Amino acid sequence: MSKDSLANFQEIIGQLNSSQDQEKVELIENLIDVEDGGKLTKTICSFIPDENKGVRNAATMYILTKQPADAATFLVEFVSSDDITVRNLAGEILIKLGTASIDALIEYNTNKNDDDQKFIIDVLGLITDDRAANHILTILSASENENVILACIEALGNIRHEDSVDILLLLYERNELYKPTVVEALGKIGSKKALDFLMAKYNVEDELTKYSILESFGYLGDVDTYFFLLEQISSIHGPLVWPLITSIFLLKEKYCLDIPFDDRMKNLLMYTLHEGTAEHKKIALSLINVFNDKDILLASLNFLGEDYELDEIIRTKIYRNSDFIFEELPKVLSDSGENVRHILNIVLSTLMFVSSQEGAINISLLQKKNVIHSVSEYLNHYDEEARRASMEILFILDPESALLFSDSMIKDENLWNRIRLVELLEGLNSIEAVKAIFQLSEDGEEMIRDRALEIINNRNLKEIFSITK
Incomplete structure (x- = not known):
């Protein structure tokens, strides 16, 4: 690197140290695409504890994008910060830098206090590289602090260090506090010796340890x-x-x-x-x-809305067994309480799925009557999404029956529900449907009036049905 280049980077460092926050953020972001040979790493890392969140974020993005070889050397000191936000941010970056952080963490860990030592062991474990195992075992053998020992046990499990199984089995017997963590670590390592040991221990342990042993069986069993x-x-x-x-x-x-x-x-x-x-x-x-x-399928409906992935699993099961939900829907809705919106939505999506796959919804007339009766009761529900779903279910099942409740739908206080009603009515040719469209052409919202009038004019409804306002 030429003297001019070195001088240029010294000038950039000076600008970084003296600039205001927003200017500093922009400068750091612009430097991401500049090849600096590591000359800026120390300065950029020094902004990790900056009080300004934008500066911290820019410095983090720079480090993780460029991944300078010596970044961990400058970052590791922040694990001793009194500011938990700074400490955690440094830890997250070191973990994302991966194996490049191991040597710096091990070197810094020497003779540190218990809190710092535990934090560094946690980070080494989350990097999940076996290179850290010997160092973790050294700390484990020397420390008398329970939190540090637990961190070492967990870290050995995370890096799946098979040679530590015998030591972990000894620790299992040493302290009741260690048992659940040892069991979890053994489960991750997956040793046959560990499996035999835990099988022998299961029936003699307390509930907490049994819980951990049962969990581990799924991985090492x-x-x-x-x-x-x-x-x-x-x-x-x-x-x-x-x-x-x-x-x-x-x-x-x-x-x-x-x-x-x-x-x-x-x-x-x-x-x-x-x-x-x-x-x-x-x-x-x-x-x-x-x-x-x-x-089981019907019971699962009570948990809709708790978790997105859980909802998708339930939805898939219901799609494959739609006859269950139509048979029991009146009872399911009456027992649904605050969950009614989610249940109505899954009924709607099930009807749409069945229609798209089979072309028709094959339920008995009695079932259809019961579903229509139970669903129509939610057209005046306080939840606007429940009202919309109810309306759409009725039109999919039986448009003629749905129109019997058009007065409630037209009076829906939600603008988007009434717009959806106009869309549902557009493809229907019955007198009742056209009357409802004309009623909506006098709605208090201009958007709804215009959409209804557009349908009336496009289909020439006034002339065809001889209906006048």
């Missing part, structure tokens, strides 16, 4: 473990159901095994749906691929 888990179905209860169901599912998928479905399994799935987390509910619903049980 084998076919024998799968059948062991099935044996637990008849006796297990409470929150232990959730990791049991999860591990059964994971091993079933891993080894392509059959899973029995009886009242005991059904009860566990129902309990999981009612009491489990969103993740556990997803697992329970995934097992419905095998079972397609009506009670």
Whole structure:
């Protein structure tokens, strides 16, 4: 690099250090495409603790985009910051820099206080590179701080260091506090020795440790473990159901095994749906691929809106078993409470799916009558989305019956619901539909009036039906 280039970078560094925040942000962003040979790395890294969020973000983007070889050397000191925001940001960047951060973290970790040591071990574990294992084991053998020891155990699991299994088994027996973390680490490592150890420990441990062991079986278990888990179905209860169901599912998928479905399994799935987390509910619903049980499917409707992925799983199941929802819809709606909007929306999307796939909706006249009656009650619901879904369901099922409720639809206080009503009426030729269009041509909202009048004029409705305002 020439003397002129060096002088130029010194000038840039001076500008960075003296400029105002917005100017600094723009300058850093412009420097991302400049080849500086690492001359600006130290200065850019020094802006990570800057008080201005824009400056911090620009510096972060620069580092992660260019990934300078020595960036970790300058960033690692910020893990000792008293400002938790700065500390966490530095940690996130070091993790994203990956293996390039390991040497700097190990070197900085020497003789640090317990908080810093734990934080650095956490970061090394999340980088998930085995190069850090020996250093983590060294800290583990020397530290007497429980938080540092737990961080080391977790990190060894994250990097899946097989040579640490014997040490982890010793730690399991040393302190009750360590057991759940050791079990989780062993599950990630996946050792046969660890599996045999945990199988032997399962029946003698407390509920908390059993929970962790059950979770780990889904990752390190084998076919024998799968059948062991099935044996637990008849006796297990409470929150232990959730990791049991999860591990059964994971091993079933891993080894392509059959899973029995009886009242005991059904009860566990129902309990999981009612009491489990969103993740556990997803697992329970995934097992419905095998079972397609009506009670479980209908129970799942109560959890619509909790989680997007869960909603998609439920939607897929309902599409494949649409007859269940039409049979039970009146009862489902009456029990839905605050969840009615989500249930009406899934009914609507199911009708649209069935129509597109089969061309017709094959439900009995009695079922259709019951659905229309129950859905029409929500045309005056306080939730505008529930009203819109109800309206669309009625028009898809039976436009003639839907028009019996046109007065309620026309009076809907939501502008977009009335616009949607105009669109639904546009393709209908009955006198009742045309009357409704004429009523909407006198709506208080100009947008609705114009759209209704456009339909009247385009279809020459005044002349055809001899209807005048």
